Amino acid sequence: MTLIQSLRPGGRHGLASSERRDPIGYAVAALGKLAQSDLLDRLGVRRQTEQAVFTATRGGFRTITSAGRTFTRRGTSDAGARPAAAPRTGVFDLTPTEDEQMLVDVVTELATDVLRPAAATADEACAAPDEVLTAGRELGLPILGLPESLGGVAEERSAVAGVLVAEALAHGDLGLAVASLAPGAVATSIGLWGTDAQQQTYLPAFGGDDVPAAALALNEPSVLFDVLRPATTARRTSDGFVLDGLKSAVPRGADAELLIVGASLDGRPTLFLVEAGADGLEIEADPAMGVRAAGLTKLHLHGVQVPADAVLGETDGSTYAECVRLSRLAWCALAVGVGQAVLDYVTPYVKEREAFGEPVAHRQSVAFMVADIAIELQAMRLLTWKAASRAAAGEDIARSVGLARSLCADKGMRIGLDGVQLLGGHGFVKEHPVERWYRDLRAIGVMEGGVLV
Structure with missing residues (x-):
């Protein structure tokens, strides 16, 4: 089928x-x-x-009990069953x-x-x-x-x-x-x-x-956060594990009935399945500069006990690293989508907006800026799609995702900034969506987890 x-x-x-x-x-x-x-x-x-x-x-907490x-x-x-690799x-x-x-x-x-x-x-x-x-x-x-x-x-x-x-x-x-x-x-x-x-x-x-509702919680609110070295810890007990730590930027955390939480077990990053309502699991609203519609939250884990079968994948860090790469790939795709929205919005705008008796698109500085958005966007899309095709074929994606992530984080923010600049004063007000897209694109380089392909 x-x-x-x-x-x-x-x-x-x-x-x-x-x-x-x-x-x-x-x-x-x-x-x-x-x-x-x-x-x-x-x-x-x-x-x-x-x-x-x-x-x-x-500023306050409430225990996740609604789920x-x-x-x-x-x-x-x-x-378990595994999806077959796509043929090459x-x-x-x-x-x-x-x-x-x-x-x-x-x-x-x-x-x-x-x-x-x-x-x-x-x-x-x-x-x-x-x-x-x-x-x-x-x-x-x-x-x-x-x-x-x-x-x-x-x-x-x-x-x-x-x-x-x-x-x-x-x-x-x-x-x-x-x-x-x-x-x-x-x-x-x-x-x-x-x-x-x-x-x-x-x-x-x-x-x-x-x-x-479910969420993938990898991000943490710490300075110079390294996703591959989470501060959240997991220690073994006679009947499972105990998790302690803080996760941030978790989408729809207030509604989540199932969470995948990244934590350090014996010095290696590991994924754990955590069901909502567990003792010691608390939530705090975490509204940010961008991605606000996702209902971002912080998860506080205070001695959260999970059973021995709550580990997802391997405990040597390989599963966790693969999860991070696939999540970053998803964020690259999101950056491409928002970047395309910016390009589609500013192109007709600069052709219709007039200054000094002619459309602003007739100015070379404006035309070149729009062209740069199109060029960088196409490069972002190419690297993202190539990394996705390698992932579908079951090939190593570390390098390809790294390249896509670097470009999308850098050029994505630039596209958002140029979009605001091209609209002039209109780019600063909420009457136009470009200011929201700029805020959202700022998240590409800092968000971990949340989405995955």
Whole structure:
């Protein structure tokens, strides 16, 4: 079953009836589902009081008790199912497949019609509206990184599809894209590194109608933070592990029912599965300069006890390092999406805005600045897609992700800055979205975790 076939009506997340359709029928059905759900009409509905209280309590704590889901332990400790590597043809071709392009087209509609109109309000509220999150779940975003054998929609490793989806969503809004993709980061991680027991315990929930909020927590609020050397610690006990530390910039942490937390175990970085409601786990609002719509939070771990089977992947640091690379790759894709939004916005603006009797685009300094944005953006996209193709094929991605990360962090911020500059005084006010995109692009070089492909 191909990716598009799984997302068609009758697929695993049930966009419509059990009839089979071609890819065009899938796209029409998916968009029709969004239209029928009245999402666009309900974008103005917000949980204003709840979000105001949440943001205002930044200085205080509250225990995560709202998530009452219980994950029933199942399976064995044997190695779980793993997605097959994508075949390599030997030809350097990064053109998306027909299935991938169809998926991008549908997600682009979602970003344009749902995310973009809700972005400004979500940024102010520091939270994603339920309507946006529901739309993402209806399109199957939480299970895009899972193979069919684990309840997902892909036949093989889908890092390329994940990058394309992240880029398309970020073109609508980066914060809302992160909020929508956060549960999928956890599901994909369990699919890549989880044991059979972990996969059978947690993954069925992501493929069902009631998808749990989940988050990948790697970031820490320390000076000169090195993600590969987390200050959060894990120590062994007779029946498991005890976690102590502080995590920051965790998307949707207030709602998360399942967390993947990075901690140092015996001097090596390791991933741990932590269920919400655990004793000693507390949350604090963590609104930042950008990515505000993702509902960023801090997680305080005070002697949080987890069972022995809570370790995700290997304890020698290899799984953790791979997780960091795939997360950085996702952030690169998000940077490309926001950068494209900047370019698409400033290009017509400088052609229409007149100064001294002619469009400002006639000035060479302005034209060259727009051209530089286009050039750097294409380089960012090329490096990101190439790294994703290597990840999909199961090849070493350390170098390719490092190159993409370096370029996207540097040039992404530059694109945001130039976008503001090109709008002049309009770039400084919230009437135009460029100032928000600039704030969001500043996060590319400092954010770790949260999303993953």
